[in-house]
Amino acid sequence: MISTQKRENIARCTKQPLRVRRTWKSCFFIFMILSVPFSSHAQFNDILEISGYVKELGQLSIDNGFSTFRYDNILHHRLETEWSFTSNFELNADIRTRLLTGYTVRNSPGLDGLYENDPDLVDLWWVWADSDELLLHSQIDRMHLSYFNGPLEIYAGRQRINWGKTYVWNPNDLFNNYAFLDFDYEERPGVDAVSMIYNLDFASSIETAVKLGDSFEEMVIAGMYRTNWKQYDLQFIGGHYFDKLTVGIGWAGYIKDAGFKGEVSYFHPEDNGSESKGNITTTVGLDYMFSNSLYAQAELLYNGGNRGRGSPVFELLQPPSADNLFITETGYFLNASYPLTPLTSITGGVLGSFDEEFVILIPQISHSLTNNIDFLVLAQLLKGSFLTEFIDTPNVFYFRLKWSY
Amino acid sequence: MYLIKRVIFTIGFIGLMAISASAQSAEEIVRQAYEKMEGESSRAEITMKIVRPNWDRSVSMKSWSLGEDYSLILITAPARDEGTSFLMRNNEIWNWLPDVNRTIKMPPSMMSQSWMGSDFSNNDLVRESSVITDYTYSLLEDETVDGYDCYKIEMIPKPDAPIVWDRVVSFISKDEYLNLRVEYYDEDDEMVRVMTGSEVEQLGGRLLPTRMEMIPVEDEGNRTIITYQDIEFDIDISERFFSIQNMKRVQ
Numbered sequence: 001m002i003s004t005q006k007r008e009n010i011a012r013c014t015k016q017p018l019r020v021r022r023t024w025k026s027c028f029f030i031f032m033i034l035s036v037p038f039s040s041h042a043q044f045n046d047i048l049e050i051s052g053y054v055k056e057l058g059q060l061s062i063d064n065g066f067s068t069f070r071y072d073n074i075l076h077h078r079l080e081t082e083w084s085f086t087s088n089f090e091l092n093a094d095i096r097t098r099l100l101t102g103y104t105v106r107n108s109p110g111l112d113g114l115y116e117n118d119p120d121l122v123d124l125w126w127v128w129a130d131s132d133e134l135l136l137h138s139q140i141d142r143m144h145l146s147y148f149n150g151p152l153e154i155y156a157g158r159q160r161i162n163w164g165k166t167y168v169w170n171p172n173d174l175f176n177n178y179a180f181l182d183f184d185y186e187e188r189p190g191v192d193a194v195s196m197i198y199n200l201d202f203a204s205s206i207e208t209a210v211k212l213g214d215s216f217e218e219m220v221i222a223g224m225y226r227t228n229w230k231q232y233d234l235q236f237i238g239g240h241y242f243d244k245l246t247v248g249i250g251w252a253g254y255i256k257d258a259g260f261k262g263e264v265s266y267f268h269p270e271d272n273g274s275e276s277k278g279n280i281t282t283t284v285g286l287d288y289m290f291s292n293s294l295y296a297q298a299e300l301l302y303n304g305g306n307r308g309r310g311s312p313v314f315e316l317l318q319p320p321s322a323d324n325l326f327i328t329e330t331g332y333f334l335n336a337s338y339p340l341t342p343l344t345s346i347t348g349g350v351l352g353s354f355d356e357e358f359v360i361l362i363p364q365i366s367h368s369l370t371n372n373i374d375f376l377v378l379a380q381l382l383k384g385s386f387l388t389e390f391i392d393t394p395n396v397f398y399f400r401l402k403w404s405y
Numbered sequence: 406m407y408l409i410k411r412v413i414f415t416i417g418f419i420g421l422m423a424i425s426a427s428a429q430s431a432e433e434i435v436r437q438a439y440e441k442m443e444g445e446s447s448r449a450e451i452t453m454k455i456v457r458p459n460w461d462r463s464v465s466m467k468s469w470s471l472g473e474d475y476s477l478i479l480i481t482a483p484a485r486d487e488g489t490s491f492l493m494r495n496n497e498i499w500n501w502l503p504d505v506n507r508t509i510k511m512p513p514s515m516m517s518q519s520w521m522g523s524d525f526s527n528n529d530l531v532r533e534s535s536v537i538t539d540y541t542y543s544l545l546e547d548e549t550v551d552g553y554d555c556y557k558i559e560m561i562p563k564p565d566a567p568i569v570w571d572r573v574v575s576f577i578s579k580d581e582y583l584n585l586r587v588e589y590y591d592e593d594d595e596m597v598r599v600m601t602g603s604e605v606e607q608l609g610g611r612l613l614p615t616r617m618e619m620i621p622v623e624d625e626g627n628r629t630i631i632t633y634q635d636i637e638f639d640i641d642i643s644e645r646f647f648s649i650q651n652m653k654r655v656q
Contacts, residue, residue: 051484148654160506187504202494202648231497233510252510254497259512289514343460371462371483404485 052079053404057184061103061393070393072102074184080142088149092159094142094187100135111135121192121212124158141190151199158190161209163224163237164263165250168333168351169301169325171265171281172250174222174241175211177325180351181316181360181380184400189319203228217243237265244269244278244323258288267305267323279304281325294338301331313382313390316360328353335362343368358384376400431542431558435575437582439537441611444638446471450481451633458626467655469640475647479655492652501652508649539566540573550585551603553578570597581605581612596622609636 144157164170195209222239232253248265602614
């Protein structure tokens with residue numbers, strides 16, 4: 001199944017001039033040469049740094065009656081390269097390659113379309129092999145040139161521009177919102193853009209960024225001013241967001257010893273028809289660490305742009321847009337984590353809404369096996385008919401082994 | 406990551422000890438020993454290794470500090486956390502996560518924690534100034550440690566000092582004021598833990614024990630080892646260095 005948004009993205013990217021796409025494809029092969037797995041972290045004269053990881057993720061999906069069991073598996077390699085060729089210039093390129101097998105691959109004809117068609121300006125997604133049993137694909141999600149000169153930083157290419165302050169939802173994050181439930185995508189997607197930061201003092205800066213697109217409606221052009229006032233990091237943003245104008249503020253500060261963060265954004269349609277009206281998205285969050293090392297956080301969302309269309313389950317797994325961050329009009333998230341031992345920690349999270357009856361329970365346990373190997377067990381349990389009528393197996397258990405190099 | 410955060414908040418304060426001097430003999434010796442690890446500013450490369458009967462873990466980092474209020478720490482190992490950095494300015498803390506290109510402001514409650522993973526407590530690392538102000542001192546008979554002729558100094562906490570030990574005994578070398586051994590005793594006069602300094606080397610223009618090991622006496626097989634690969638004191642660094650920009654850029 002492919003969402004409306006995804007279809008639009010696919011349609012958009014197939015309009016891409018073929019010549020550009022071929023050039024980028026050939027660039028890719030340079031990076032493929034680099035993607036030979038290295039046995040250990042390598043550093044060559046401080047010029048080229050290579051790192052990454054290999055992950056094995058098992059996913060067991062179960063129905064509420066414990067009669068249906070479905071298994072999916074993802075073997076995942078990520079390669080990260082950073083080439084500092086002068087003191088002013090740096091090139092970063094990261095590629096993730098995943099081998100998918102199991103129930104979803106066997107039962108989703110056309111799945112390759114989802115992994116072949118990069119929604120961004122330049123096509124950096126590939127499907128290498130696709131059969132009834134497996135799907136092998138690669139995505140370059142970072143590939144940018146950086147220029148540093150004193151207080152000035154310029155980045156061009158596929159990059160992550162992260163303007164969020166709160167944890168789950170980010171109304172200020174105009175470039176790179178991400179799907180919270182897609183926990184295994186730890187680095188989160190990048191965007192084809194040009195961005196510039198001019199640093200004014202230790203926490204103040206002016207930033208501008210342009211997400212490139214084939215037309216004005218596919219672009220985001222925005223600016224931000226950051227500053228620090230009485231131990232509060234403040235940011236003021238404004239710009240063009242696809243077909244809307246936006247202004248917003250965000251903050252991160254302290255109430256006594258607790259962290260206090262929030263974001264507010266207002267979006268107004270640029271095409272001022274009689275039907276058009278603006279909407280607000282806003283979040284507020286608190287976090288605190290108790291003296292026994294229990295770490296707790298809470299976050300609330302008002303999602304004025306909620307349009308309530310399509311399958312909420314599928315929507316949850318797609319990156320949302322800054323003007324419509326969730327499947328309902330309101331949201332809450334509560335989370336607590338506790339280190340059982342220095343190597344093992346347990347975490348329990350609850351994601352829900354005030355206007356629809358559902359919750360998503362996210363318990364997890366992580367364990368450090370060695371300095372470089374980590375084991376994670378995580379579940380996402382969907383409760384409430386608002387979600388469960390869209391999915392056969394609302395209880396999903398993940399098992400992940402990760403080796404970092 | 407959890408473990409590392411703990412280390413950061415403790416290690417960040419090594420070498421930041423402000424000490425008020427007074428000229429008593431035993432106290433003067435202790436002061437000289439602790440001043441060895443002092444500087445108005447410093448840059449260091451440190452590895453901390455926690456050893457337990459069934460496992461051990463290491464974290465390596467580079468740190469920059471200025472006075473008691475400014476600190477910047479870059480994790481260099483393990484691979485999973487490499488490139489992560491922490492900035493501390495007064496009681497504000499920021500955490501830089503390079504993978505997601507994100508700066509996170511952390512709550513102050515995270516900083517006031519004791520570090521559960523290691524055998525060093527927060528007091529050991531953050532409140533070193535108390536070594537001078539919180540004890541009364543007396544010289545005991547000289548002893549030899551690792552071939553060094555040492556002063557043996559008994560330190561008794563002052564009645565209102567926030568110290569859990571009943572007494573502390575320090576062994577400080579006579580010629581270079583090297584703090585080579587510290588014994589901590591409880592109210593039953595049992596030695597609860599011992600810290601040793603070894604691998605004395607010239608580092609940052611000073612002769613220092615570059616390896617410090619904390620051993621809890623009753624927990625067999627447990628210890629925590631801090632080694633300095635490099636350290637520089639009184640470096641040319643200003644408050645402006647401790648910025649969000651540099652948190653992302655330091656290498």
